[in-house]
Each structure stands twice: as C-alpha cells, then as structure tokens.
Amino acid sequence: MSITAVTLRLRVNPVACDGFGYCAELLPEIVAIDEWGYPIVATDPIPAHLLELARRAVRDCPRRALLIERISPARRT
Amino acid sequence: MTTTEPVTAADGRDVPTTARIMAAWVETGRSDLDAHLDVHGPLPVPTHTDTAWADGLVEAVRAAGLTGRGGAGFPTARKWDSVRAGHRSPLLAVNAMEGEPASAKDRALLSAAPHLVIDGAVLVARLIGAAEIVLCVAHDRNESAESVRTALVERDGIVGGPPVRLLRPPGRYVSGEESALVAWLAGGPALPQFRATKSTPLTIRRRPVLVQSAETLAHVALIARHGPEWFRSAGLPDAPGTCLVTASGAVDRPGVYEVELGTPVGAILRRAGLEHPVGAVLVGGYGGAWLHRDLLETPYAPGALAAAGSAVGAGVLAVIPASSCGIAETARVAAYMADQSAGQCGPCVFGLPALAQDLVHLTRGLGDRQTVMRLRHRLGTVEGRGACRHPDGVVRLVRSALDVFAHDVDQHARRRPCLGWNHKPILPIPRSALISVGRRR
Numbered sequence: 001m002s003i004t005a006v007t008l009r010l011r012v013n014p015v016a017c018d019g020f021g022y023c024a025e026l027l028p029e030i031v032a033i034d035e036w037g038y039p040i041v042a043t044d045p046i047p048a049h050l051l052e053l054a055r056r057a058v059r060d061c062p063r064r065a066l067l068i069e070r071i072s073p074a075r076r077t
Numbered sequence: 078m079t080t081t082e083p084v085t086a087a088d089g090r091d092v093p094t095t096a097r098i099m100a101a102w103v104e105t106g107r108s109d110l111d112a113h114l115d116v117h118g119p120l121p122v123p124t125h126t127d128t129a130w131a132d133g134l135v136e137a138v139r140a141a142g143l144t145g146r147g148g149a150g151f152p153t154a155r156k157w158d159s160v161r162a163g164h165r166s167p168l169l170a171v172n173a174m175e176g177e178p179a180s181a182k183d184r185a186l187l188s189a190a191p192h193l194v195i196d197g198a199v200l201v202a203r204l205i206g207a208a209e210i211v212l213c214v215a216h217d218r219n220e221s222a223e224s225v226r227t228a229l230v231e232r233d234g235i236v237g238g239p240p241v242r243l244l245r246p247p248g249r250y251v252s253g254e255e256s257a258l259v260a261w262l263a264g265g266p267a268l269p270q271f272r273a274t275k276s277t278p279l280t281i282r283r284r285p286v287l288v289q290s291a292e293t294l295a296h297v298a299l300i301a302r303h304g305p306e307w308f309r310s311a312g313l314p315d316a317p318g319t320c321l322v323t324a325s326g327a328v329d330r331p332g333v334y335e336v337e338l339g340t341p342v343g344a345i346l347r348r349a350g351l352e353h354p355v356g357a358v359l360v361g362g363y364g365g366a367w368l369h370r371d372l373l374e375t376p377y378a379p380g381a382l383a384a385a386g387s388a389v390g391a392g393v394l395a396v397i398p399a400s401s402c403g404i405a406e407t408a409r410v411a412a413y414m415a416d417q418s419a420g421q422c423g424p425c426v427f428g429l430p431a432l433a434q435d436l437v438h439l440t441r442g443l444g445d446r447q448t449v450m451r452l453r454h455r456l457g458t459v460e461g462r463g464a465c466r467h468p469d470g471v472v473r474l475v476r477s478a479l480d481v482f483a484h485d486v487d488q489h490a491r492r493r494p495c496l497g498w499n500h501k502p503i504l505p506i507p508r509s510a511l512i513s514v515g516r517r518r
Contacts, residue, residue, distance in 0.1 A: 014422035015271045015464045034458050036431075038423035069273060 007045045007071040010054055014038075016065035023057045023066055030054070045071060095311065097319050098295045099335045102189035108224070110231040113192035120196050120236055121301045122203060131161075131204035134301055141305035142317045143297065147172060147290030148362070148390050150379055153297070159278060160205050160287045168284060169202045170262060171212040173221065173291040174246065174253030177362040177391040178413075178505045182321040185333035186291050187214070187221040191228035195241060197294025200301050202239050205287055210241045213258060215248030250363075250417035254465050255279060255288045257419070262286065268419045269465035292321055292392075312338035316378035320389070324349035326396035326503045327356075336377065343373035346394060354399040356497075357481050359504065361390025363410050364470015366477035367403065386477055395504055402497030403482035404489060406504050407475060408436035413506045414471045425468040428459035432475055439486065442494035449490050453479070 010030055012023070019037035027050060032040040046054050046068070058066045096103040101116040123130060139154035160167050171194065175183035186194055195212075202210050214222045225243050244262070251257050252267035256279055261267035263281040270279075279286045296318060300308050309317040316338040322345055325331040329350025336345050342358060343351070358368045366387040368375065375385045382388050397406055415429035435452040438444035452475070460472045479486055485495055 011273065013271045013273075013464075014424065014462060017423060019423050034424065034428075034462075035455075036423055036427035038427075038462070040458070040462070067273065 008051070008054075008068050009043060009045055009071050010041050010057070011067050011069050012039050012041050013065045013067065016063045018063050018065075020062050022060050022062065026053050026057045026060070031057075095319050095335050095337050097299055097311070097335065098186070098190050098193060098292070098321065101193075108189050108191060108228075110192055110228070110235070113190070117193065117196075117299070118302060120199065120298075122200060122237065124237070126203045131206075134200065134204050135161075137305050138297060138300055141300045141308035142315075143293065143300060143308065144379075145290060146292035146296065146320055146392070147288075150389060153289075153293055156287070156289075157201070157205060159276070160285055163278070163285050165284050167205050167207045168262070168281065168286045169198060169205065169207040169210045170258060170286055170288045171198050171210065171241075171291055171294060172253055172255070172258060172288050173225075174213055174215050174248070174258065175218070176215070176248065176250040176253040177393060178507050179323060179325055179359070179393045179395045180362060180391045181323045181325075182333050182392050183214075183291050184218065184221050185321065185323075186295060187224045190295055191224050192232070193295040193298045194291045195225075195228060195232065196236075196298035196301075197296070198241060198289075199236070199238065200297055201287070201289060201294060207287070208239050210239055211244050211262065212241050213244050213246050213253075213262075215252065216245045217248045250414070251419045251465065251467055254467070256465065258288060259286050268421055269467070271464040313376070313378055315380060320392060322377070322392045322394055324394045324396075325505075326359075327352040327398040328396055338378045339376045339381075341374040342368065342377050342394060345377060346373070346396060349394075351396065352398060356397040356399045356401050357403055359393065359395040359397070359406075359474075360387040362393045362470070363414055363504075364467065364474060365390040365393060366473050367407075367481040369481045370399075386480065397503045398500075400497055401500045401503055402440065402485065402495050403478055404436060404485055405440045405498040405500070406502070407478040407482075408433060408440045409502060409506055410504055411436050411471055411475060414467070414474075418467060419465070422463040422468075424459050424462035428455060428462075429468060429471055431455055432459065432471060436475065436478075439489045440494065440498050442489055442492045444490055445492070446490050449479070449486060 023039055024031040024033045030042045034040055101112045102108055104116055105112040135154050135157055143153045144150045145153055173183045198210050246252050246261045246267050251269055254269045256270040257267045259279040260270055312318045319335050319337050322334050322336050355370045357370055360368045368387050372385050375381050379389055411433040415433045418425045418429055420426055432455055435448055438448055456472045459468050
C-alpha cells in the first residue's frame with residue numbers, strides 16, 4: 001500500500017437513514033441489509049474500483065444518510 | 078487502600094471514613110449553605126480568576142486522576158483540555174438528569190450536597206471561561222429541583238458566580254445522554270445526535286458546550302479544596318477517590334452509599350444489608366451487565382469490573398434474589414429500554430423490541446435453542462449501529478444475562494422454565510411511556 005494513498009470508507013448516519021436500500025443495491029460488496037431493512041456497512045477501506053459507485057451511492061441516497069470518510073492511519077485497524 | 082474503620086462524629090454517630098461528598102450530610106444531617114461552609118470551608122476561588130489559576134486547577138484534577146462519574150469514565154481534565162482549546166465562550170451544562178431507573182445518586186447529591194455540586198460547577202465554569210451555567214434536572218424530579226432552587230437562593234449575593242440557571246428537560250431515559258441534552262438546550266427535542274467522530278465537540282450554534290455530571294463536579298469542588306494527594310488517599314492507584322453507588326433490590330437498606338473505589342462489591346452490598354441467597358447483581362444500570370454471585374467479591378473499580386465483564390456505569394448495584402428469574406428481569410428491562418429508544422435509528426427501533434420479544438419467549442418457556450441462536454445473532458446485528466450507545470447497552474446487558482444465567486437459559490430453552498418467572502419484579506420499571514421528548518420553550 002502506498003504511503004501517500006488516502007484510505008476511505010463508507011459510513012451511514014443511522015439517524016438520517018430510513019432503510020431505502022439504494023446503497024445495498026449499488027454496493028452489495030460493501031453494504032448488507034439486516035432483517036429490518038437497514039444497511040450494515042463494512043468498515044474496511046473502499047476498494048479503488050468501487051469508489052465511483054460509492055460516490056454515486058452517497059449522491060443518490062434519498063435521505064443523504066451516507067458519507068465517505070477518510071480513515072486516519074491510527075484508526076486503520 | 079485506607080481502611081473503612083468508623084470514625085465517631087461529634088454527636089456520637091459512627092460515620093465511615095468514606096464520607097467525603099456526603100460529609101456535611103453525615104456529620105450534621107443538614108445540607109444548607111451554613112452546614113456546607115462549616116464542614117467544607119469556603120469556595121476556593123479568587124475574585125478574579127486568570128489562566129494561571131485555571132491551569133493550576135486543571136493540573137490538580139489531572140493529578141488526582143478524576144474520571145467522569147456519569148458513566149463513560151473519561152478523564153475529567155482531558156475533557157476540559159478540548160473545551161479550553163476553543164475560542165468561543167462555552168456553556169457549562171450540569172447533567173443531573175438521572176435517567177437510570179435504578180439509580181438515585183443525583184437525587185441524593187442534590188438533596189444532601191447541592192452546594193458541592195454548584196461549587197464544582199462554578200469552579201469549572203471559571204476555568205473553561207464559561208459565562209453561563211445551566212443545571213439540568215429532569216422534568217419529573219420536582220424534589221431535586223426544589224433542593225437546587227433553595228441552594229441557589231441561599232448562595233445569591235453570598236457566593237460568587239457565574240449564575241446558575243435551573244432547567245427542566247423531559248425525563249426519558251435517553252434525555253440525559255450528552256448529545257441529547259445539548260440538542261434540547263439548543264431548542265430541539267432531547268434526542269441523541271449522530272456525530273461522525275466521537276471527539277467532535279458538542280455545540281449550540283457554534284458555541285461549545287461542556288456537559289459534566291453532577292457527581293463529577295462535587296468531586297472537583299473537593300479536589301479544589303484538598304488537593305490531588307488527598308483525593309488519591311482513598312481508592313486505588315488506577316481508580317482513585319470515592320464514588321456514589323445506589324444499592325437496591327434484595328438488600329435491607331437500599332439507598333445511595335459513598336464508597337471508596339476498589340471496595341469489593343459484596344462489601345458494599347453487605348453495608349446495605351445484602352439478603353441471601355443471592356441470585357445475581359446488575360452492575361452499572363440498565364445498559365450495564367450482570368455479575369455472577371460467585372464474583373461478588375470483585376473490587377468495585379473500572380479495571381476489575383471490566384475483567385468480570387462489567388463496568389461502573391451509572392453506579393447501580395441492583396441485587397436479585399436466587400428465587401427470582403434473571404431472564405424474566407432482563408426481559409422486562411429490555412422491553413423498557415426498547416420503549417425508551419429515541420426512535421431515530423432502525424437497528425435500535427426494530428432491534429430492541431425483537432431482543433425483548435425473544436427474551437419474553439424464553440422467560441415463558443416458549444422459546445428453544447433456535448430462539449437463543451436468533452437472539453445471539455440479533456445482538457451482533459444491533460450492536461454499534463445506532464447514533465448513541467443506547468442499543469449497545471442493551472446488547473451488553475442481554476449478553477451478560479446469557480452468560481450469567483446460562484444454566485437458566487438452557488433450562489428455559491428446553492421448555493422447563495424456572496418458578497422464578499412468577500416472582501414479583503425486582504428491577505424498577507417506570508411508567509414513563511407518556512413522557513414525550515419535548516421541546517424547550
């Protein structure tokens with residue numbers, strides 16, 4: 001891993017989320033759906049090839065409940 | 078560790094040496110300003126406070142090793158560092174909300190030592206540069222509010238400020254959560270706020286807010302008078318000082334006790350008149366964990382309790398007798414906690430009632446091993462997926478029940494429930510469903 005690469009991950013704001021599920025449709029590799037219809041978002045870094053889809057998921061979420069955040073090196077465990 | 082040998086008070090009444098916050102109450106039976114000043118002396122604050130004074134007090138509290146007594150146990154001085162680093166004048170909010178049904182320590186504090194709490198608030202306000210203090214007492218706690226009003230009237234014109242305003246947020250379980258309290262102070266409903274980074278400071282329209290629990294402030298007021306070495310002369314090196322504990326359930330003398338950190342849980346409960354045979358002890362609160370009766374001598378301190386799968390939390394020690402059913406008690410608490418959800422996050426809104434339902438089935442002998450497996454799976458699904466720690470607390474409680482009451486769980490899952498499920502309920506479940514989250518007018 002390049003030391004200058006920025007590591008990003010997807011996160012959901014659970015207050016804003018209403019379980020529409022667009023994110024799970026776009027990114028089944030990262031987002032699973034629980035028995036009540038709410039997203040379980042993997043905490044691992046977003047693979048580079050999925051980054052564009054992730055950005056689209058953030059844009060298309062009807063509740064703007066998704067965010068992409070930078071994982072600081074200290075937290076990358 | 079210092080001994081808890083009784084010391085005779087002036088009137089011959091035995092007092093334990095751990096009476097620090099409760100010293101004035103124990104020694105005089107009074108909580109008014111005169112009694113407070115007689116026992117503790119004046120508020121140790123210069124008329125004009127400067128950075129040097131503030132730094133001095135911060136370092137004293139840091140050296141004392143005081144950690145927050147509101148449940149999170151965060152080092153108090155470190156919490157101040159981030160607020161002091163800002164540029165805008167902060168607001169100090171005193172959290173005396175006591176949303177925990179099994180806790181009575183805020184009530185005891187405001188009734189027996191309101192002046193220590195207010196002293197602490199004034200000291201902290203001065204050192205963080207706050208011009209305003211709000212003291213939050215839940216809407217349904219009128220006695221505590223009255224104690225505060227009386228104390229504020231006594232201090233008016235006699236003890237320095239900044240001024241303290243008594244406010245009455247709604248008394249739902251989550252209203253006392255830090256971010257929920259701040260949301261209410263900002264004019265919205267008392268609902269926890271999502272913060273992408275936990276360390277993001279709480280603000281009201283860009284103005285930082287420092288929330289401190291009432292008990293923490295009482296300790297600050299004493300450290301400011303007696304210094305860090307004095308504070309550390311009780312408790313353990315890594316868990317210094319005293320704290321307030323509410324002992325309830327199967328004890329003869331339920332109530333709030335001031336104890337040295339590190340005292341065995343069993344010793345605290347024996348002081349409260351522990352009744353035998355013991356079933357188990359709920360430690361921390363309704364988001365806490367069960368402690369097996371075999372671990373009763375675990376020292377009451379963060380490290381030791383963590384090793385036993387538990388935590389100090391809100392200072393609750395609720396004993397259920399052996400004749401009770403731990404699963405039934407847990408089911409009732411889980412149902413209450415589900416009802417008390419802020420209702421903002423799917424996994425909590427739907428997950429907590431599902432957990433409660435699984436527990437109710439188990440209690441009545443209607444569940445089986447599938448129920449237990451589903452319950453365990455759901456615990457993993459619900460954990461960590463809310464905006465606040467409310468669902469996590471319930472997960473912790475239920476996990477500990479599956480562990481501590483493993484034998485009962487096994488029997489219940491074989492459709493052989495114990496007789497205990499018919500026992501009268503031990504843990505208090507308030508009828509608070511009608512309290513709305515409210516908006517501050």
